[in-house]
Amino acid sequence: MTEPIIGILGAGKLGTTLARLSVQAGYRTLIANRHAVTELKWVIDTMAPGAVTVSAADLVAQANVIILAIPLSHVAALDAKTFAGKIVLDATNYWKEVDGTVNTISSFTQSSSEVVAAHLSQARVAKAFNHMGYHDLEIEVDRHPEARRAMAFATDDDTIRPTVRTVLTGFGFDPFDLGPLRFGLMLEPGSPLFGEAITTPEFQAKIDTLYDTPFGRKIVAARGERIR
Amino acid sequence: MTDKQYTFGLDTFGDVAFHDDGTQMTAAESLRQVVAEAKLADDLGIDLIALGEHHRSEFAISSPEIVLGAMAAVTKRIKLGTAVTVLSSDDPVRVFERFSTLHALSNGREQIMLGRGSFTESFPLYGFDLENYDGLFEEKIAMWADLLKGKPMNWEGKFTQKLTDTTVYPQLPAGETIDTTVGVGGSPESIIRAVYYGFPVVIAIIGGEPVRFKPYVDLYHKATQQFNKPDLPLGMHAHGIILDDAAEATAVGWEYIKAEMDRIGIDRGWAPMSRDRFEFEIDKGSYYVGTPEQVAQKIAKNMKTLDMSRFDLVYGTGGQLEHQRLATIRNYGERVIPRVKELLGGGAND
Numbered sequence: 284m285t286e287p288i289i290g291i292l293g294a295g296k297l298g299t300t301l302a303r304l305s306v307q308a309g310y311r312t313l314i315a316n317r318h319a320v321t322e323l324k325w326v327i328d329t330m331a332p333g334a335v336t337v338s339a340a341d342l343v344a345q346a347n348v349i350i351l352a353i354p355l356s357h358v359a360a361l362d363a364k365t366f367a368g369k370i371v372l373d374a375t376n377y378w379k380e381v382d383g384t385v386n387t388i389s390s391f392t393q394s395s396s397e398v399v400a401a402h403l404s405q406a407r408v409a410k411a412f413n414h415m416g417y418h419d420l421e422i423e424v425d426r427h428p429e430a431r432r433a434m435a436f437a438t439d440d441d442t443i444r445p446t447v448r449t450v451l452t453g454f455g456f457d458p459f460d461l462g463p464l465r466f467g468l469m470l471e472p473g474s475p476l477f478g479e480a481i482t483t484p485e486f487q488a489k490i491d492t493l494y495d496t497p498f499g500r501k502i503v504a505a506r507g508e509r510i511r
Numbered sequence: 512m513t514d515k516q517y518t519f520g521l522d523t524f525g526d527v528a529f530h531d532d533g534t535q536m537t538a539a540e541s542l543r544q545v546v547a548e549a550k551l552a553d554d555l556g557i558d559l560i561a562l563g564e565h566h567r568s569e570f571a572i573s574s575p576e577i578v579l580g581a582m583a584a585v586t587k588r589i590k591l592g593t594a595v596t597v598l599s600s601d602d603p604v605r606v607f608e609r610f611s612t613l614h615a616l617s618n619g620r621e622q623i624m625l626g627r628g629s630f631t632e633s634f635p636l637y638g639f640d641l642e643n644y645d646g647l648f649e650e651k652i653a654m655w656a657d658l659l660k661g662k663p664m665n666w667e668g669k670f671t672q673k674l675t676d677t678t679v680y681p682q683l684p685a686g687e688t689i690d691t692t693v694g695v696g697g698s699p700e701s702i703i704r705a706v707y708y709g710f711p712v713v714i715a716i717i718g719g720e721p722v723r724f725k726p727y728v729d730l731y732h733k734a735t736q737q738f739n740k741p742d743l744p745l746g747m748h749a750h751g752i753i754l755d756d757a758a759e760a761t762a763v764g765w766e767y768i769k770a771e772m773d774r775i776g777i778d779r780g781w782a783p784m785s786r787d788r789f790e791f792e793i794d795k796g797s798y799y800v801g802t803p804e805q806v807a808q809k810i811a812k813n814m815k816t817l818d819m820s821r822f823d824l825v826y827g828t829g830g831q832l833e834h835q836r837l838a839t840i841r842n843y844g845e846r847v848i849p850r851v852k853e854l855l856g857g858g859a860n861d
Contacts, residue, residue: 296697303726326699329733330726380631383642416781418697422719426791472780479782 287370287450288313290346292339294323297374297417298352301454302331304420308453311335315342316353343369348450350412351375351399355389356382358399367405370443372436372450374412375399376472391505394468396437409438409447410467415480423480424455431457433486435476437467457483466511474498517814517855519848520559520823521552521840522594522748525572526771526830535830538571544833545572546581548840553586555844561592561624561823566632569774569830576609583617591617594713594748594823595626595694599647600633603654603671604679610689611681619687624713625652626694627701643670649704652693656708659688694748699730706734706743713746713821716797721747721813728817746821747813750828751799753806753842754835764800765789767829799824803846810847811854822851 289305291298294316305312312334314327324336343349343362348370351358355375373396377386389395396410414435415423423432434456436447444460451458461469470476475496476489493499494509502510528536528544536544549560560582562575572578579591591613596606606623613621627648634641650668657666661683666674683689693705694713705712712731716724728745735742750768754760765786773783792798799806810822824843827836 295699299699299726325733325737326703326730329730330699379641380644384635384640418718421723422796425720425723426795474780475782477780477782478776481782 285347286311287348287446287453288346289450290315290342290349291334291352292316292342292349293352294327295352297412297420298350299327299330300417300420301350301352301374301412302327302334304424304454306331306333308450308455310450310453313337313342313346315339340365348372348446349406352412354378354381355395355399358402361403363403364405366403369406370446371399371403371406371408372411372447373399373408376413376477378472389471391468391501394465394471396464396467400439400464407438407440407443408464409436409440409443410461410464410470411436411447411451413467414470414474414477416478419478419480430482431455432480433457433459433483435459435461435470435486437461437464437470439464459483459486462511468502468510469493515820515855516744517852518558518744518746518821519843519851520561520590520592520746520748520821521548521557521843522561522563522823522825523548523572523827524563524565524570524825525578526569526827527571528827528830528836529832531832531834533832536833541571542578544836545578546585548827548836549582549589549591550585551837551840552844553589555841557589557840557844557848559590559592559622559823561594561622563594564597564628564633565630566636567630569771576613579613579621580616583613583620586620588620590620590622590690592622592690592692593624595624595628597628597630597633598625598651598655599627599644600637600639601651603651603658604674606655607658607679607689608681611679611683614683614687614689615681622690622692624692624694625655625710629696629715646670652704652708655691659691661688692746695727697727699727702727702731703734706731706740707738709740709743711743711745711821713748713823716747716749716813717825718792718797720795721749721797722816724817732818744820745818746823747817747819748823748825749797749799750825751806751839751843752826752828752831752835753799753801753803753824753839753847755802755838755842757801757805760800760802761790761793763831763835764793764798767831768798768800769829771829803842803850806842807847807850807854811851814851814855 289310290313302314314334327336343365350372389398400408434451448458527541575593663676663678664674693710695701752760769784793800826839
């Protein structure tokens with residue numbers, strides 16, 4: 284594809300952090316949240332200089348790689364048809380502080396990114412940027428230029444794999460292709476992989492022992508088999 | 512930048528501490544320990560002590576104002592604060608009553624730091640829905656700002672009680688107020704909200720290189736222009752251990768700070784802290800662990816970089832032995848704070 288135009292939906296802790304990494308990577312970077320452009324622009328000009336504040340509708344129309352940096356529970360309200368054909372990187376997680384005490388959105392049989400992909404059914408969805416804390420994203424990129432941290436992604440769309448790799452590399456990470464989207468369950472909160480900012484061999488080693496952990500056993504119990 | 516007023520504080524969550532023989536104190540002993548430490552901090556001339564509010568086994572303090580009340584009786588000058596009061600799961604009217612009481616008993620030495628709270632145990636405990644995490648704080652900080660006006664309250668909200676021409680007692684003496692600050696983590700919106708109400712901000716910078724928080728500092732100053740507010744002081748809070756021997760300080764940090772972070776991480780889904788990351792936090796990151804000179808240099812450097820006028824050292828993280836806690840407080844008061852002031856005063860404050 285042509286040079287990615289990154290659109291970051293959400294301008295909170297994660298969105299503003301990703302915006303800085305995206306600008307640093309040299310991408311044209313758009314950002315939007317639910318507020319008016321005039322309310323957000325001065326914040327972005329201060330927090331992530333170089334990123335362009337636009338309306339959410341303009342962002343979806345103009346960007347070709349859209350990163351979801353909003354609460355998982357807000358995804359259902361997105362106008363799915365406007366996302367047709369777009370590459371969507373789903374950075375959301377079920378998080379009780381913002382999504383509610385009881386998770387009625389995703390489960391061990393339908394992972395959160397599968398829920399997102401089902402809603403944005405005409406988009407090309409990959410799970411990415413979800414297993415590292417927003418604060419760690421910048422810390423780890425800065426402090427290990429020589430030993431990049433693994434950033435896992437998962438998708439069912441083989442055609443977007445090269446672009447996802449390019450973007451993750453551009454942002455400062457070592458892309459780790461986990462496989463189909465449903466494998467993204469392995470990256471969700473509660474998993475030993477969640478919160479990890481480690482190198483690719485270390486990440487692989489954690490995957491190798493995942494099924495020895497309670498989380499791994501829950502996956503098998505719910506899905507009837509190991510998913511990877 | 513001349514005549515900048517600096518504030519140096521000590522913060523604690525009331526981590527259940529250990530006797531020097533290694534046995535763990537009871538929560539009751541830990542509470543009395545913290546009061547004695549406040550007395551020591553006051554004697555040393557430290558500006559402020561601030562207590563967190565938690566509702567879990569690691570921490571003894573769930574009712575900070577009562578502890579602050581006890582401190583008020585045995586101290587003379589030190590400011591008595593919270594860090595933070597979880598306003599979202601409290602009743603602003605009752606919080607006001609407690610703090611105006613503390614204002615009276617301490618002769619105006621109280622300070623409240625409002626926050627959304629990074630721990631969420633208080634929500635189910637007090638019957639609040641986490642679903643309303645943002646909405647509760649937004650509404651209650653607005654109610655708090657109204658309460659501070661000292662006039663009879665007329666208030667109607669979604670999560671709070673309706674008040675009609677209601678006066679809340681004890682009233683503050685005319686012209687006095689409850690010193691109010693806001694504690695924030697990494698949310699841009701929290702900073703903007705605090706500035707909107709004209710409350711100074713303290714940022715918890717507990718991991719990574721502090722310079723990474725520069726965008727938040729810029730946002731803070733930009734927001735004061737945006738809302739036509741006077742330039743408000745800005746502070747930071749971070750964990751530290753100050754001992755005469757650097758290796759011992761590191762060992763204590765590894766034993767207690769790492770253990771506490773890992774324990775909390777279990778609930779939050781964080782990975783355990785690696786040795787590599789721990790050492791990074793001491794060398795370049797956000798742990799102020801080392802000798803008085805090392806810690807003073809680090810504090811001064813980061814206060815300059817981020818244009819901070821307040822620094823709060825979180826002491827006793829993970830509990831620690833009594834003599835380790837006291838050594839940190841003594842070193843902070845006697846050696847670190849004077850040295851930081853010297854470094855800041857003598858530096859290139861242009």
